[in-house]
Amino acid sequence: xxxxxxxxxxxxxLDHQLCFALYSAxxxxxxxxxxxxxxxxxxxPQYLVLLALxxxxxxxxxxxxxxxxxxxxxxxPLLKRLEAAGRLQRVRDAADERRVRVRLTxxxxxxxxxxxxxxxxxxxxSGCSIGDVGTLTRQIRHLRERLLAGA
Numbered sequence: 001x002x003x004x005x006x007x008x009x010x011x012x013x014l015d016h017q018l019c020f021a022l023y024s025a026x027x028x029x030x031x032x033x034x035x036x037x038x039x040x041x042x043x044x045p046q047y048l049v050l051l052a053l054x055x056x057x058x059x060x061x062x063x064x065x066x067x068x069x070x071x072x073x074x075x076x077p078l079l080k081r082l083e084a085a086g087r088l089q090r091v092r093d094a095a096d097e098r099r100v101r102v103r104l105t106x107x108x109x110x111x112x113x114x115x116x117x118x119x120x121x122x123x124x125x126s127g128c129s130i131g132d133v134g135t136l137t138r139q140i141r142h143l144r145e146r147l148l149a150g151a
Contacts, residue, residue, distance in 0.1 A: 054112050058103045
């Protein structure tokens with residue numbers, strides 16, 4: 001991969017780094033979510049797991065990991081904590097004992113109603129319109145895809 005010529009001094013300025021802009025925005029987003037999720041007894045990664053399961057319940061651990069971009073070493077402890085909290089259950093697949101399926105419990109499904117306000121809170125804090133947030137989300141998703149393809 002060949003990069004265009006850059007002014008070396010400008011290229012190394014912190015405020016010119018895409019990685020720092022994404023990193024610092026991610027930290028700010030996590031800080032915004034923290035009190036919202038604390039009220040639900042969730043961490044941010046646990047919330048992401050539940051979001052994925054609210055979209056599609058009863059999936060294998062590998063499907064869930066692919067959806068979230070997490071390996072099993074990261075995902076398994078999250079699932080164990082959510083299972084211990086009564087939010088989901090992990091069961092061996094009847095058709096293939098090597099696979100583990102993840103299913104929401106009644107408590108995990110009910111938590112969705114308690115989380116309904118979170119996207120609106122995040123939208124309000126962003127100061128962006130719904131359209132702007134959608135555009136930004138698509139741009140970041142495309143960036144991620146390009147970065148993964150180039151890695």
